[in-house]
Amino acid sequence: MRVYVPTPLRAYTGKKAKVDAEGSTLGEALTDLDRRHPGFRFRIIDEQDGIREHIKIFVNQQQVRDLAVPLRGGDEIQIICALSGG
């Protein structure tokens, strides 16, 4: 599946805005993403598996809040850095 990466995280993806990941759940896809781009996951998911406060994740344009959300091949994941103040 395809993952859209916001600018603050592109330091982990070699400046790529779109990268690939595999997994049957969002959690698995993010773990795979971290394997391919070490350090990526912890910047957006905390140690208790919570999505960080100013990060929003969308699957096929629907916001998700749980890493257990199932995924299918061809799904699109968008990671958005929401507003966080000046």
Next chain:
Amino acid sequence: MGPLAVLIGSRKGAFILRGDRSRRAWKLSAPILLGNIVHHLVLDPRDGRTMLMAARTGHLGPTIFRSTDMGRSWKEARRPPAFPWAAEGQKGLVVDHVFWLSPGHPSETGVWYAGSSPPGLFRSDDGGVTWEGVAGFNEHPMRSSWVGEGQQGPPDGATLHSILIDPRDPSHIYLGISAGGFFESLDRGAGWKPLNKGCRADFIPIPDPEYGHDPHCVRLHPLMPDRLYHQNHCGIYRMERPEGRWIRIGDNMPKRVGDIGFPMVLHARDPDTVWVFPMDGTTVWPRVSPDGKPAAYVTRNAGRTWRRQDKGLPESQAWFTVKRQAMAADAHEPVGLYFGTTSGEIWGSRDEGEKWISLVSHLPEIYSVEVAELSR
């Protein structure tokens, strides 16, 4: 002494201000990791090359960056400080930011300690590449009470700071929690006990509580490790070990200035000399220079008397704050002093605070200032 570098952590990135051996010529680096919130930037004095930076951004979670080439390139820690996964059904702790970095004992190459918000103690054995929680503190049955979990803490969250290692014994460690108090371990972090006797906590309705105090900055003198100096929310203190009682040396400060502030700075060769930078802790606690007239105060006799040092600083209408990590000293002769302000200025003194000069202006809000002695 050789050249030196003032390591600056700011709300919008880090900077390195390099000075020649005369401390008259200064050159500011370009911003490092611009846009990152940098709480602390520290060079390992043991190897003179490993630099750690505690950072996060508004969006992204907390991490630690490492450099081994004086800040030219940076690599993220492979496993940054994080609390353990909570058992099913329990609410686990989440590191909001890493606030404080302390290199370990000189005999323990590669060991570093980090303090976080919410208060947690972390240790690295490999120069900051990977970090583990110090379970003796983070999972201590009293930790939640000590740090006042669930209560309203400081505006940016309660922090663990002032991690001090006894130069005679790597197992002897102190730490401060704002708010929570000051604590001591004699077994390398396995067990902890409060060390707050004699220290006031005006915001707690219990006389002489065992914990809950608000240390802002605590320092241990390397040449006299049984002496501790302590800038607290409720005054300036000194403790002589093994006796464990704080003596309020801030009572000897001028009453119109008071003895509230954030930083506390030691003299490299004289354990009786200490600098503080008072702020207004009256009424609603403006936390700016009293009357808008900034000044350092120095004692040369371990706190019996204090003297104002404001030559060169603005004489009026200067309403900045100097945060707890934002003042430091070099080890030159005479000692040089440096502080950074919330309004983005770096001030320095080549003569132990007798005269101040502005070294840099227009930086972002400054969170930390450390001095690194360079070999070349």
